Amino acid sequence: MHELSIAQSIMTTVFQEMKRRNITCVKSIGVKIGTLSGVMPEALQFSYEAITRDTPLSDTALIIEHVPLLAECNLCGKQFKVENIAFFCPACHSVDVTLLQGEELDITYLEIEDADLNDR
Ligand SMILES: [Zn+2]
Incomplete structure (x- = not known):
């Protein structure tokens, strides 16, 4: 199941980031999913909720x-x-085009509960 392994890699990345920045609580995680990434947002959401249930991320929202x-x-x-x-x-009907976006799968931000962090 594609989405489950993606959810796991998101969780691992966020844990590493929390450790690196000494954060204990993350309010929400933003991810960008491109059309061609082949990821079903609903399936990713479901997988994420399932694997984070008993972790420090259980109250952290995944914003897709x-x-x-x-x-x-x-x-x-x-x-x-x-x-x-x-x-x-659509302008000149050429098929010689370059794909600019649509394949991404990125964590775009972590929203942190604790405002004391010198992040901003
Ligand atoms: Zn053109």
């Missing part, structure tokens, strides 16, 4: 942000959202 597929036309430079996985430029 869906990143649309974005491409740029190599002919005219137009950037556009790819709808229905049709890789051509």
Whole structure:
């Protein structure tokens, strides 16, 4: 199950970050999921809740942000959202385009409960 291993890697990364920054409580974790990453947000949410149940992250919310597929036309430079996985430029109809975003799977932020941290 793809999402379970992703949830585990998110949890591991967050634990490492908590240890590195000496944090005991994280309020929420933001992740970006690209259209082409193949991740089902609902399945990831479910897996995350299941594996964090008896950990320090049991009260930490996982905030999933869906990143649309974005491409740029190599002919005219137009950037556009790819709808229905049709890789051509809506402006000039060229198929010579470069994929800009849509494959990512990133932890974008940790929201920390304790305001004393010299983070901001
Ligand atoms: Zn174009």
